[in-house]
Amino acid sequence: MSCPDDTNRRLRVIADGPLAAEIVAMLADRVEIRPWPAADGGVDPTVDGLYTYGHPRVDASLLDRLPGLRVISNYGVGVDHIDVRAAAQRGIPVGNTPGVLDEATADMAMALLMASARRLIEGDRYARSGEFLRYDPGLMLGQEIHHATLGILGLGRIGCQIARRARGFDMTILYHNRRRRPDAESQLAASYVGFDQLLAQSDYLVISTPLTEQTRGRIGRDELQRMKPTATLINVARGPIVQTDALTEALQRGWIAAAALDVTDPEPLPRDHPLLRMSNLVIAPHLGSATVQTRRKMAETSVENLVRGLQGQPLVHQVNE
Ligand code: 8YV
Numbered sequence: 085m086s087c088p089d090d091t092n093r094r095l096r097v098i099a100d101g102p103l104a105a106e107i108v109a110m111l112a113d114r115v116e117i118r119p120w121p122a123a124d125g126g127v128d129p130t131v132d133g134l135y136t137y138g139h140p141r142v143d144a145s146l147l148d149r150l151p152g153l154r155v156i157s158n159y160g161v162g163v164d165h166i167d168v169r170a171a172a173q174r175g176i177p178v179g180n181t182p183g184v185l186d187e188a189t190a191d192m193a194m195a196l197l198m199a200s201a202r203r204l205i206e207g208d209r210y211a212r213s214g215e216f217l218r219y220d221p222g223l224m225l226g227q228e229i230h231h232a233t234l235g236i237l238g239l240g241r242i243g244c245q246i247a248r249r250a251r252g253f254d255m256t257i258l259y260h261n262r263r264r265r266p267d268a269e270s271q272l273a274a275s276y277v278g279f280d281q282l283l284a285q286s287d288y289l290v291i292s293t294p295l296t297e298q299t300r301g302r303i304g305r306d307e308l309q310r311m312k313p314t315a316t317l318i319n320v321a322r323g324p325i326v327q328t329d330a331l332t333e334a335l336q337r338g339w340i341a342a343a344a345l346d347v348t349d350p351e352p353l354p355r356d357h358p359l360l361r362m363s364n365l366v367i368a369p370h371l372g373s374a375t376v377q378t379r380r381k382m383a384e385t386s387v388e389n390l391v392r393g394l395q396g397q398p399l400v401h402q403v404n405e
Contacts, residue, residue, distance in 0.1 A: 087114050087132075087394045095154075095394050097133040100140050106380065107159070110387045111135075115394065133157065133394050135386070136165065144170040155393020159386040160373070161185060163403050164295040164322060172404040179389025179399040182241060184381035185373035190245030192372045193290050193320045196344035197234075200316050200366045201288070202226040227287070227314065227341070230254050235286025237302075238293025238321065239265050239274060246290055247272040258282055262298075283310040288318060295322035303327065308334035316342040320372050323349030328359070335362045346372050 087095040097111070100120045111117055120140055121127045127149050134142060134156045142156060144167055156171055157179045171178050199205055203224045210216050210224070234250045236243045239259040247257050247268065257274040259265070260282040268274050282289065289311065293299050303317070304327040311317070317340055319326055328349050334340050336358070344366040348359075351370060359365055373382060389399040
């Protein structure tokens with residue numbers, strides 16, 4: 085069904101790109117899609133909807149230039165790039181896609197953890213290289229995953245899925261949240277600990293908390309120095325939760341053993357960044373939810389949020405109720 089307004093014009097949506105073909109197909113006959121405005125460029129004030137795909141800033145000044153805006157729909161769960169409060173003050177609903185990507189992102193956290201612990205990327209490079217001529221039992225010894233202690237910073241939907249997977253590895257599961265989760269503690273055998281204990285006791289510390297003013301820069305020099313020298317830091321949340329310079333120093337000086345990152349700050353890192361030269365870093369280009377099946381569900385939910393918002397109906401998932 086297309087989305088005309090009362091003057092029967094097609095509703096206009098500014099979409100951040102590049103849009104996947106399936107999203108273009110879902111939107112094309114319903115709305116008029118316009119490209120995201122350049123940072124220094126003007127914006128059409130008659131726009132009805134915003135569809136954010138990557139992470140362009142949606143701030144109060146942009147909203148003020150869009151007086152007819154009815155909805156902001158984000159393809160993804162993290163909305164740290166959107167000033168959600170400014171949208172609420174203007175009566176604009178913000179939609180996102182929680183739930184559908186939890187398991188894929190948790191799978192990715194485990195993939196990063198395992199690749200780092202068992203030195204899979206280094207091993208792959210070596211096995212393909214001319215250097216691998218003979219089996220060596222002392223080669224590339226890693227760290228054990230089973231029965232190790234997993235610390236989860238942020239036991240939300242994704243964190244719970246990570247904990248479920250870790251149970252299969254007989255890991256001891258610790259977590260730290262602003263609020264305790266007695267339900268998760270009983271169902272997942274996860275133990276609540278203070279932030280200091282989480283740092284000090286985790287063999288693998290996974291960050292799965294949203295980026296907020298409270299979590300920005302939460303892991304810095306001080307925190308990294310309080311971790312075990314054998315520990316691995318895994319980030320599947322948002323880059324700015326970890327201070328990049330501090331992490332670089334931690335890996336260089338051996339404050340922790342390794343890191344595995346799906347997200348960085350900035351993202352991408354400059355091509356000559358020293359982190360990219362560290363062999364004890366496993367890094368992925370923000371692939372947490374990047375499976376065919378999950379991306380399809382994200383597309384469906386975000387398009388549904390957009391269309392409902394344009395029609396003045398409640399969204400499937402609204403961040404700023
Ligand atoms: C998406 C994500 O890849 O949902 C999120 O918050 O970070 C990822 O799952 C990203 O938002 C898509 O642009």
